Amino acid sequence: MIAVDERAERIAHDFPILARRTSRGKRLAFLDSAASSQKPRAVLDALVNFYERDYANIHRGVYELAERATNAFEGAREKVAGFINAEPAEIVWTRNTTEAINLVSFSWGMQNLRPGDAILTSQLEHHSNLVPWQLLAAKTGAELRFIEVDEFGIHRLDDLDRKLEGVKLVAVSHVSNSLGTILPLAEIVPRAHAAGAVVLVDAAQSVPHMEVDVRALDVDFLAASGHKMCGPTGIGFLYGKRALLEAMPPFLTGGDMIKSVGYEQTTFNEIPWKFEAGTSNIADAVALGAAVDYLQEIGMGWIRDHERSLTAYALERLRELEPRGLAVYGPPAGTERGGIISFNFGDIHAHDLASLLDVEGVAVRAGHHCTMPLMEKMGWPATARASFYLYNTEEDVEQLISALHKAAQIFKLA
Amino acid sequence: MEDFYKEYILDHYRNPRNFGHLERVDASAEDLNPLCGDKIKFELEIEDGRVKDVRFSGKGCAISQASASMLTEEIKGQKLEDVARLPISKVLENIGIGISPTRMKCATLGLKVLKSAALGEIAGWPDEDVTGTTASRP
Incomplete structure (x- = not known):
């Protein structure tokens, strides 16, 4: 895992936008590659x-x-x-x-x-x-x-x-x-x-x-x-x-x-x-x-392995927020899944959550993800979604977790 | 970040004022924000051209719900013509925090629905025509 993460850190340097700070001076944790990925210098x-x-x-x-x-x-x-x-x-x-x-x-x-x-x-x-x-x-x-x-x-x-x-x-x-x-x-x-x-x-x-x-x-x-x-x-x-x-x-x-x-x-x-x-x-x-x-x-095999371990790590870290009301959707732990995690947190609407995470430099998607009938079927008005790619690291997950703790504080979740 | 969501916004979000439905509905409208799927409905009871009572219902983020909730408190007793002319600056003033362009639709959804209910009533449209706008949205 450590070696894998080191390689991802080196890969992140290939993407100029990932080195930029947000307007609030925060490190950018870009977790919305399922919507669109960032571009490496070579491209x-x-x-x-x-x-x-x-x-x-x-x-x-x-x-x-x-x-x-x-x-x-x-x-x-x-x-x-x-x-x-x-x-x-x-x-x-x-x-x-x-x-x-x-x-x-x-x-x-x-x-x-x-x-x-x-x-x-x-x-x-x-x-x-x-x-x-x-x-x-x-x-x-x-x-x-x-x-x-x-x-x-x-x-x-x-x-x-x-x-x-x-x-x-x-x-x-x-x-x-x-x-x-x-x-x-x-x-x-x-x-x-x-x-x-x-x-x-x-x-x-x-x-x-x-x-x-x-x-x-x-x-x-x-x-x-x-x-x-x-x-x-x-x-x-x-x-x-x-x-x-x-x-x-x-x-x-x-x-x-x-x-x-x-x-x-x-x-x-x-x-x-x-x-x-x-x-x-x-x-x-x-x-x-x-x-x-x-x-x-880089190798598609490596990319899949990296996303698999990063997703497993994120799911494990998100569990620590479950007592405060965090709910993860999708395939249960241990089931194969892509590097995509949809979630909601207490009574915080996904849009508010995405805004609060944005303040901390964490970019996630919020809404129906162009799957309105599925959201309706599941009874979710919206979800927040974090998605990973080859350039994401454990540091991005850490930043997400700490931003979620701050959001819980602001919305006074127990 | 602490001033990002003010106490009163959370209060209106968790305890929305005038939330639910009216027994007598003289005008109503409903719309959704296709960006996030948030939905808001306004129902108005009207007497002598003024809003006698109001309820709103629906689901959405703290910004859209608090914005709608605050509007319901303000419009009781107001003339329909004045409700139909409420400016966007009014809701921004109510919310009192900086709203990014992408969240502007959340902040103004309630106002848009309220105004279409008022305008529909002034124009004499049946409610179906007003609420019917939701059906054709992508």
Whole structure:
């Protein structure tokens, strides 16, 4: 643990923002990486260097600069593909996870769903993996079903095979953004496939934090965001199995996604470009490639181990506040979970708690975490959420615990 | 940090004034803060164009609940027109602590709901039209 923490401290030095003090002069304990991660110097440099040395529009220009830009852009696609064990042609750039899911909904969904079909999702989903399916169901006449979760936010899979009857698409998140629950994909995917369903995984909270191998998992679609994995905002990706992507109609249409255009008819480009209409977010894609390099150099195995031990440590330290009314939600101690801890403290509303922690330099998220139906089901108006990443240390946890003690004092909790 | 949450804010949060429901409701409105899911409802009993009685209900943070609670104490007996014109500065003055831009929605949620109840009554809208604003929110 000590050695692990020392490495995390060294890693924290790679992130310029973590060295900054808050306006109240406090050390920053950034515990909101589940919302968006901070960026290492290597990614910031890659972004600026690309604009300073290699920038031009891609795919069309014949001059040297355009070629360098194209190589950097497609090189980044190769890096992302390698990161999740896919082929480059199976990686479609999108703005983020949400756009990737919408692409599947509009393209694959409209083409494949009919009245009487069903879409199966779970009660844990982020709005980004729920709202597109509500709309798709309404448009196609398909039925929307839910895998239920228990009071710990753990999926109930005993009746899965019955729920899978007539299901064409299973759309589930790998790791819950509000509770940290890890979905047992290895168990679900084969059962979904046996039922004839295609599986889409919202991997926004898993790809940045653990090794994800799309071939080993045998998922059909996978969506992730660059900004949660040390990359810039505005760039994310969709993985889709080659055969599925090839059979799908385009989502957005226009320039760059075409092979030839006449006044009446158009032949579309090959995958993945068929899905990338208009000038792409070139520089951010290149910088995401640098983020992948950075993460791979550290090692996804190490990152997962580090988050696992830091989360266990935080859960243990939070226990000392239980007598004063601290309640931790999500999978019980000893169960595998991502580096995400949702909690409430006495009668302090999560928003007040986040404000009080902020005064002490501790950045946590408060609210419904874009999972309003789950909050309603659980009967929580809001929760505070601390989430960890490779740069967090035991010192961050200490700062959280001591800020919680101060909040208890101000709200006069027993 | 000690002056961040004043004693009277905690008092209004834990013992909200005029909390609950009225028997006779002449005007009401409800809204939520999509940022945090906080919800507030105001019910007004009106006589001769003035607020005769008021209740609020809902769940939320200390800032939003205390802000709504303090408003209920102030508006009894006031003309509806004056309630509809209450400025944001009024609630900020009531709260008396610095409110960051992100918490501004918490501080003003009660005021927004109260004013839409008053405006709805002045305009002669049925209550459903006013409260209906919640349904279409993301």
